[in-house]
Amino acid sequence: MKTREFIEEVKKGSISAEENIHKVLEESEKIDREYAYFNTISKELALMQAKEIDRLVKQKKAKGTLLGLPVSVKDCIVVKNVESTAGSKILKGYFPTFNATCVQKCIDEGAVIIGKTAQDEFGFGGFSLNVGVGFRIPKNPFDRERACGGSSGGSGGITQKAKFSHISLAESTGGSIAAPASFCGVAGLCPTYGLVSRYGLIDYANSLDKIGPMGKTVEECALMLNVISGHDEKDSTSLSAKKENYLDYLKKDIKNLKVAVIKEAFGKGTEGNVSKKILDKLAGLKIKYEEISLPLNYKYSLATYYLLATTEASTNLAKYCGMRYGAAEKLEGNFNEYFSKVRSLNFGKEAKRRIILGTFARMAGFRDAYYLKAEKVRTKIIEEYKKVFKKYDILISPTMPILPPKIEDIKKLTPLQNYMMDIMTVGPNVAGLPHLSVNAGTEKGLPVGMMMTADHLQEGKLIQIGKELEK
Amino acid sequence: MKVDEALIKRVAENARLSLSEEEIKEFMPQLKEILENFSKLDEADTRDAKPSFQPVEIKNAVREDKTGKCLSQEDALKNAVHKKDGYFKGPRAV
Numbered sequence: 001m002k003t004r005e006f007i008e009e010v011k012k013g014s015i016s017a018e019e020n021i022h023k024v025l026e027e028s029e030k031i032d033r034e035y036a037y038f039n040t041i042s043k044e045l046a047l048m049q050a051k052e053i054d055r056l057v058k059q060k061k062a063k064g065t066l067l068g069l070p071v072s073v074k075d076c077i078v079v080k081n082v083e084s085t086a087g088s089k090i091l092k093g094y095f096p097t098f099n100a101t102c103v104q105k106c107i108d109e110g111a112v113i114i115g116k117t118a119q120d121e122f123g124f125g126g127f128s129l130n131v132g133v134g135f136r137i138p139k140n141p142f143d144r145e146r147a148c149g150g151s152s153g154g155s156g157g158i159t160q161k162a163k164f165s166h167i168s169l170a171e172s173t174g175g176s177i178a179a180p181a182s183f184c185g186v187a188g189l190c191p192t193y194g195l196v197s198r199y200g201l202i203d204y205a206n207s208l209d210k211i212g213p214m215g216k217t218v219e220e221c222a223l224m225l226n227v228i229s230g231h232d233e234k235d236s237t238s239l240s241a242k243k244e245n246y247l248d249y250l251k252k253d254i255k256n257l258k259v260a261v262i263k264e265a266f267g268k269g270t271e272g273n274v275s276k277k278i279l280d281k282l283a284g285l286k287i288k289y290e291e292i293s294l295p296l297n298y299k300y301s302l303a304t305y306y307l308l309a310t311t312e313a314s315t316n317l318a319k320y321c322g323m324r325y326g327a328a329e330k331l332e333g334n335f336n337e338y339f340s341k342v343r344s345l346n347f348g349k350e351a352k353r354r355i356i357l358g359t360f361a362r363m364a365g366f367r368d369a370y371y372l373k374a375e376k377v378r379t380k381i382i383e384e385y386k387k388v389f390k391k392y393d394i395l396i397s398p399t400m401p402i403l404p405p406k407i408e409d410i411k412k413l414t415p416l417q418n419y420m421m422d423i424m425t426v427g428p429n430v431a432g433l434p435h436l437s438v439n440a441g442t443e444k445g446l447p448v449g450m451m452m453t454a455d456h457l458q459e460g461k462l463i464q465i466g467k468e469l470e471k
Numbered sequence: 472m473k474v475d476e477a478l479i480k481r482v483a484e485n486a487r488l489s490l491s492e493e494e495i496k497e498f499m500p501q502l503k504e505i506l507e508n509f510s511k512l513d514e515a516d517t518r519d520a521k522p523s524f525q526p527v528e529i530k531n532a533v534r535e536d537k538t539g540k541c542l543s544q545e546d547a548l549k550n551a552v553h554k555k556d557g558y559f560k561g562p563r564a565v
């Protein structure tokens with residue numbers, strides 16, 4: 001059953017939200033035992049919400065565009081009274097006293113929150129292998145020996161494995177929605193920077209973080225974007241864009257869209273079978289397309305992204321020091337000794353590495369050469385995109401240059417080799433551009449993701465072409 | 472630029488991290504590799520470019536100067552392990 005039909009059935013009372021959620025929780029627990037997609041399953045909250053929905057349906061008072069729909073939430077997005085750790089040991093035991101704006105909007109539309117999904121610690125990874133100390137690594141839904149992509153790996157995995165109607169709230173800083181969407185064979189939409197409020201998001205890098213939906217279909221992403229987009233005065237970087245109905249774009253013809261493939265994305269760094277799959281899929285659309293080049297982007301966006309992201313992360317993570325919330329140790333020594341102890345015991349290895357890198361990039365003597373230079377290069381990258389978008393609506397590339405790799409093989413890579421896997425996704429993320437990954441089919445039984453990038457606030461065009469591609 | 476043990480120790484101290492000898496040994500070549508690669512930004516011509524601290528233009532976002540709802544003292548302290556008399560309790564300052 002399609003998700004929108006499921007919601008209609010709940011509204012009519014022919015499906016009980018409570019009966020459904022019992023099955024959903026049971027199935028989620030079963031999947032979780034095998035694939036480790038959840039850091040927490042919020043059973044109590046889900047049952048309470050579902051019961052309340054049934055009660056309102058009986059009284060004919062129930063409304064909402066997500067009525068009764070199970071929604072999972074990436075662990076870095078806070079849910080009131082549900083442990084929210086962003087996959088880090090340093091936030092174990094943190095039970096937020098408020099909901100993130102996007103979570104509250106879902107609840108207001110009748111969604112049922114089923115749990116917090118697994119991720120790289122604070123989003124620090126592209127494979128969901130960099131989970132915090134004591135956390136489980138989520139597995140690829142097609143092959144458990146392989147990675148499910150990151151950092152929203154749990155969201156991608158459960159979206160693929162769930163047989164029930166469901167949408168996930170994920171988050172991307174440098175590709176963390178597109179990458180797991182690709183490796184898990186689902187749709188993931190990362191919106192324009194600022195379109196969705198970041199209030200209640202446990203930040204990784206403020207100028208790069210975006211919350212967005214993952215669903216089995218582009219339609220589900222559009223449905224969720226309708227709910228979570230919009231201005232929020234609690235987030236000072238939230239845009240005041242005109243509210244749109246993204247579902248309208250599902251019916252629009254694509255023949256007027258101007259499409260181009262990015263030359264560099266199909267070069268020697270990309271596995272041949274991945275490139276071929278994408279180009280075959282595009283040929284199936286029977287539309288004209290051209291080839292463009294983004295030389296600055298492909299040369300500099302990776303370094304730009306990592307310098308900006310780690311710099312911002314190193315300041316964001318300064319607040320975790322064993323006071324106010326999260327992990328604490330015995331109060332001993334002076335504040336420097338105490339803070340250092342708590343942080344050293346509770347941050348994972350990649351978190352420490354990124355804090356060191358980011359602290360370095362903004363230290364006196366290095367700041368101009370690294371951090372400030374990266375901010376200027378970002379301007380050049382944005383200008384390069386803007387020039388291309390004067391002529392084209394949609395840019396096409398693979399989402400990931402490779403098929404989902406084996407977890408054991410990823411462990412052999414150096415951190416830099418690891419970072420390089422983000423080459424396709426860092427560009428749109430650095431420039432705050434909306435991008436959508438949809439499944440383009442499988443190769444050797446593994447999913448291949450196809451990424452579309454559009455100009456700022458042109459999510460509608462992504463939905464328009466994305467729904468054609470998944471046919 | 473030289474990435475050596477002294478630099479990593481200095482940065483770690485700044486970041487309030489006490490790294491073990493093994494961690495320093497592991498991080499040193501990794502950071503060296505990363506920074507060498509990232510130094511390619513030097514070649515990018517940014518003479519006419521202003522820094523983009525945000526990817527999209529955002530005007531000053533200020534709300535009306537009116538008192539609104541905020542976190543209660545009870546809620547603010549709810550997640551703290553060390554607290555006393557309605558305050559957070561921290562380590563000694565000196």
